[in-house]
Every structure is written in structure tokens, then in C-alpha cells.
Amino acid sequence: DSPVLTLGETMGLITGGRIGSLAHVSDAHVGIGGSETNVAVSLSRLGVPVTWIGRVGDDSLGRRIVREVRGEGVDVRAQVDVDAATGLMLKELTGQGTARVYYYRAGSAGSRLAAADVPAGLVENAALVHLTGITPLLSDSARETCRSVVGRARAAGVRVSVDVNYRSTLAPAHVAAEVLGELVGQADLVFGSPDELAHVAPDGTAPTDDRAAAADIGALVRALDPGGTREIVVKRGADGATVYRDGVLVDAPGHRVDVVDTVGAGDAFVAGYLSGDVHGWSVEKKLARANACGAVMCTMPGDWEAAPTPAELDAFLASGGDPVQ
Ligand code: ATP
Incomplete structure (x- = not known):
């Protein structure tokens, strides 16, 4: 099997050991995280x-990530970059299932990703290439890397997947809209929340108000894909997800679960969807697996540690993974 190829920044992750500000909480957990390695x-x-x-x-932290x-x-x-440190995230638990994340990544090793870091053949022989909207906003060289990889994938006929994953701290809104709009415009498969998708839709085509966009997913996806050539997956949190493909909208409800930590649900969802995509599954089957992966991820702490195996997904579905009616 050809592998899925993904690239991006992974950082050290320090999580407070209990609810409260890290100005006072002293015990903490050391781990790692990054959207693309979470998906991987x-x-x-x-x-x-x-x-x-x-x-x-x-x-x-770099050695730990590897x-x-x-x-x-x-x-x-x-690549081990001797001129820059591994980036860091601090996660402060703010309540039951909620957290605030602080990034220390400006100038980090991960942000110095360059097109030459992607060897010949890796893109060309991939089953699919998955990128997120985080990477092109990290630095000029990271943006060039994304452009290069997407260009190589398209030239080789390799499917390109993009999770918008808009992080407002990385760039002003108008810069992000332009850069991410370009990336999404080159993708075969696009993931995003209604707000994120409204943000990257071409100027004047999407409803201007994010809440209006959220309420009218049909108008939003048509604005993003007037030609009907893309597959657009709208992540709707506890409500599940909607896919637009070939002019048709397919909805799938979420599962009712006891939420412990929703961070990472989006990445697990994307991985679930991609795992079916590379096997040529139907939209319905991909959505079912993606929603189950996202839901399982919400029931345990950690950004990626709880990522389920197929057997764990079966067990979840067999024992009360009730879809919300
Ligand atoms: P994040 O960036 O925090 O990982 P996201 O914004 O990318 O998340 P969400 O829409 O929050 O993505 O979640 C992705 C998927 O995970 C949803 O489409 C759904 O399948 C599942 N999910 C998320 N939250 C819940 C929840 N509370 N209950 C059940 N399933 C959920």
C-alpha cells in the first residue's frame, strides 16, 4: 500500500495537572502534539x-517527538534543525472538558520547514497528501513547502486533502483568508468547521456573517466549490458532520458521549475519514467512521493518545455509541 503523506509542525505539550491557571498549578504532564502528527x-x-x-x-522535546x-x-x-528549538504548547485546564492553549512557536524548528525537506518520490508515490491550514501560516518557507508539495501532488495525480484548521493567532484574518483560500482552491478534499469554511470562501461568495454561514451549509459549500469538483467535509462538533460531493449533501449525526476533552476530536475525525478515502469507501461509510473516531476521542483526555483502533471503534459502536437522533 502507498502511504498517506502529511507534513507540519509538532510541538512539546505541557498540560496542567488540574483545572486552574498555570500561574498557580504546579503539577503538569509532558507530551507532544501537532495536528498533522495527531492525524498520522x-x-x-x-x-x-x-x-x-x-x-x-x-x-x-524534539527527540521525544521523533x-x-x-x-x-x-x-x-x-530534519533536526540545530539553529532553532522545538516549539511548545501550554495547555491550561479551564473546566470540565475545556482548556486554553498557549503557543511558543515563533521561529521554532518546526516553522522552518523547507521544500527541500520533502524528498523526491515521497509526494509522487503517496496514496494521498494531507496538509493543514496551520503550516502555510508558520513562515514563508513553510508556505513555499505547501505550495511545492501541492504542485507536485497535482502533477503526479495524487489526491490532496486540506484541513483548514484556522488559527487566528498565526496571521491577521485577511492574510489567512488569502493564503488558506489558495490552499483550499487546490485541494480535492477539504475539511473545516462552518466558520472556517466561511472564512476561506472566495470574496463575496459566502454569507458574510459566520452564524448565517453556519445555518446554511448548502450555500457555504456551493460558494467554495461552484464547479462541483471537490469533496467538502463540514465538521459540526457534537452535531456530527455534513459532506458535499457531486452537488449532493450528505448529513451524519454525531454520537452522544460523556465529553472529557474535545481537543483532537477534529484530527481523529479527519483520520477516520481519510482511512476510508484511501480505500475508496462511500461518503456515508467514511462519515460514519469519522464521526465514531471523533466521538471516541472526546471521551478520553489527550490530543491523540486515545485514537481508536478498528476493534475499539467496533466496541464503541456495539456498546452505546448512540447516534444523536
Ligand atoms: P478540534 O480542532 O478541537 O480537534 P474541530 O473544530 O476540528 O475540533 P469538531 O467539529 O469540534 O472539530 O469535531 C470533529 C468531529 O468530532 C465532529 O464532527 C464529531 O464527529 C466529533 N465530535 C466533536 N465533538 C463531539 C461531541 N461533543 N460529541 C460527539 N462527537 C463529537
Whole structure:
């Protein structure tokens, strides 16, 4: 099987040991996280071969990232950048199932990703290439890397998947809209929340008010894909998801679960969807698996640690993974 290829920044992640500000909470958990490696680990658990490309610093967090992601069965191609440190996220627990995240990533090793970090053949021989809207906003070289990889994938006839994953702290809204709009315009498969998709729709085509956009998913996806050539997957949190393909909208409800931590649900959802996509599954079957992956992820702490295997998904569905009616 050809592997799925993904690339981006993975950082160290320090999570407070209990609810409260990190100005006062003293016990903490050390881990790692990044949207693309979260997706990669989830894909690996689902039995899909996957390669991740990124840069890490010559430091303990960088070594931890390489070891942990590789330990999950992902083919890790990490450049060690001796001139910059591995980026860091701090996660402050603010309540039951809620958290605030602070990033220390400006100038990080991961943000220095360059087109030359992606060896010849890796894109061309991939089953699918998955990028997020985080990467092109990290630096000029990371943006060029995305452009190069997407260009190579399209030239080789390799399917391109993009999760908009808009992070408002990375760029002013108008810059993000332009850069992410370009990326989405080149993708075969697009993931995003209604707000994110409204943000990247071409000027004047999407409803201007985000709430209006959320209420009218049909208008939103048609604005994003007037030619009807793309598959657009709208993530709707606890309500599930909607897919637009070939002019048809397919809805799938979410599952009712006891939420412990929703961070990472979106990445697990994307991995679930992609795992079916590479096997040529129907939209309905891909959506069912994606919603189940997202829901399971919400029931356990951690950004990726709880990513389910197919057996765990079956167990979840067999024991009360009730879809919301
Ligand atoms: P994040 O960036 O926080 O990981 P996201 O905004 O990308 O998340 P969401 O729409 O919040 O994505 O969640 C993705 C999917 O996970 C949903 O489409 C749904 O399948 C599942 N999911 C999320 N929240 C819940 C929930 N509370 N209950 C059940 N399923 C959920």
C-alpha cells in the first residue's frame, strides 16, 4: 500500500495537572502534539501506512517527538534543525472538558520547514497528501513547502486533502483568508468547521456573517466549490458532520458521549475519514467512521493518545455509541 503523506509542525505539550491557571498549578504532564502528527497516529492505529515530514530542534522535546510518533508506527522523516528549538504548547485546564492553549512557536524548528525537506518520490508515490491550514501560516518557507508539495501532488495525480484548521493567532484574518483560500482552491478534499469554511470562501461568495454561514451549509459549500469538483467535509462538533460531493449533501449525526476533552476530536475525525478515502469507501461509510473516531476521542483526555483502533471503534459502536437522533 502507498502511504498517506502529511507534513507540519509538532510541538512539546505541557498540560496542567488540574483545572486552574498555570500561574498557580504546579503539577503538569509532558507530551507532544501537532495536528498533522495527531492525524498520522490516528491513521496508523487504523492500519493505514503513513509518513510524516517535519523539523524538530536538537533538544529533548524534539527527540521525544521523533520517538513517540515513530513508536506509533508512523514513518517519521524529521530534519533536526540545530539553529532553532522545538516549539511548545501550554495547555491550561479551564473546566470540565475545556482548556486554553498557549503557543511558543515563533521561529521554532518546526516553522522552518523547507521544500527541500520533502524528498523526491515521497509526494509522487503517496496514496494521498494531507496538509493543514496551520503550516502555510508558520513562515514563508513553510508556505513555499505547501505550495511545492501541492504542485507536485497535482502533477503526479495524487489526491490532496486540506484541513483548514484556522488559527487566528498565526496571521491577521485577511492574510489567512488569502493564503488558506489558495490552499483550499487546490485541494480535492477539504475539511473545516462552518466558520472556517466561511472564512476561506472566495470574496463575496459566502454569507458574510459566520452564524448565517453556519445555518446554511448548502450555500457555504456551493460558494467554495461552484464547479462541483471537490469533496467538502463540514465538521459540526457534537452535531456530527455534513459532506458535499457531486452537488449532493450528505448529513451524519454525531454520537452522544460523556465529553472529557474535545481537543483532537477534529484530527481523529479527519483520520477516520481519510482511512476510508484511501480505500475508496462511500461518503456515508467514511462519515460514519469519522464521526465514531471523533466521538471516541472526546471521551478520553489527550490530543491523540486515545485514537481508536478498528476493534475499539467496533466496541464503541456495539456498546452505546448512540447516534444523536
Ligand atoms: P478540534 O480542532 O478541537 O480537534 P474541530 O473544530 O476540528 O475540533 P469538531 O467539529 O469540534 O472539530 O469535531 C470533529 C468531529 O468530532 C465532529 O464532527 C464529531 O464527529 C466529533 N465530535 C466533536 N465533538 C463531539 C461531541 N461533543 N460529541 C460527539 N462527537 C463529537
